[in-house]
Amino acid sequence: MTDYFTDLLASHAWSSVKLDLYGLKFYYTHVLRKPWVAPHLIKPPKAQRLPDIVTVDEAQRLFLATRTLSYRVFFFTVYSLGLRLGEGLRLQVSDIDAKRQRVHIRDAKGNKDRLVPLPVTTLSLLRRFWQVHRNPVLLFPNRHGGLKGAHRATTPLDRGGVQTTLRQVAQDCGLKKDFPAQPAS
Numbered sequence: 304m305t306d307y308f309t310d311l312l313a314s315h316a317w318s319s320v321k322l323d324l325y326g327l328k329f330y331y332t333h334v335l336r337k338p339w340v341a342p343h344l345i346k347p348p349k350a351q352r353l354p355d356i357v358t359v360d361e362a363q364r365l366f367l368a369t370r371t372l373s374y375r376v377f378f379f380t381v382y383s384l385g386l387r388l389g390e391g392l393r394l395q396v397s398d399i400d401a402k403r404q405r406v407h408i409r410d411a412k413g414n415k416d417r418l419v420p421l422p423v424t425t426l427s428l429l430r431r432f433w434q435v436h437r438n439p440v441l442l443f444p445n446r447h448g449g450l451k452g453a454h455r456a457t458t459p460l461d462r463g464g465v466q467t468t469l470r471q472v473a474q475d476c477g478l479k480k481d482f483p484a485q486p487a488s
Contacts, residue, residue, distance in 0.1 A: 308345045317347055355480040357382070364476045365469075374468045376432045377443050377460060383425045387412070388466070392459045394442040396433065401426055 311320050328339050357365065362382050369375040381391040390408050398407045404421045411417050429442065436453035438444040444456030446464075473480055 305344065312345060312348075320345065321347075357478075357480060361476070361478055361480070365472055365478070368472050368476050369468070371446075371468065372432070372435065373443060373446055373460060374465065374472075376428055377465065378469065379428060380425055380442075383422055384408075384419050386419070388462065392443060392462060392465070394459075395440055396438070396442055397440075398442070399426070399429065 308320065308324065311323060324345065331337050331339050362378075366375055366379050366382075369378055377391060380386070380394070381388065384391075384406055386394075386408065390411055393409060394406070398409065399421065400407065401421070404423070404426070405418045406421050408417045408419055433442070435450065436444055438454050438456055441456060441459050443460045444453045445458045445460055446453070448456060
């Protein structure tokens with residue numbers, strides 16, 4: 304019975320699967336007059352909510368209100384390339400293909416790689432930012448050693464620090480967006 308519903312769930316909408324499930328329950332309880340013994344036979348799929356989208360004007364306000372350069376450049380890059388937080392943190396200098404104007408995103412959702420267009424403005428900003436930290440590997444090195452130690456950093460910006468800063472800047476800007484505590488990488 305479980306195999307039947309698993310297969311059905313893979314090929315049909317939840318509303319169709321519910322009809323079969325409730326039909327079977329009705330048959331057991333009213334026709335066979337037996338207790339329904341499988342109340343948790345299958346579970347409905349989890350609802351996925353769309354994230355709050357930041358408008359271009361709101362994003363500009365966020366960038367301007369972010370005082371720390373590394374966070375400002377990070378936020379701009381993630382927004383302009385349409386990246387997830389983890390994808391942005393994993394970016395390396397070698398992922399930037401300036402000649403072809405694209406960025407290689409490694410280990411994206413589903414452990415897949417993808418290429419995204421690289422806007423000229425983002426490339427220019429990343430070049431200026433790299434001149435500040437000069438890390439040979441990481442695009443966004445951690446800030447533990449300050450600017451003097453950034454070129455030796457072996458880990459990217461701290462995920463929690465990025466999230467905390469984003470929430471604080473959004474609050475300071477008066478944005479009522481919901482920034483999740485642990486966004487998907």
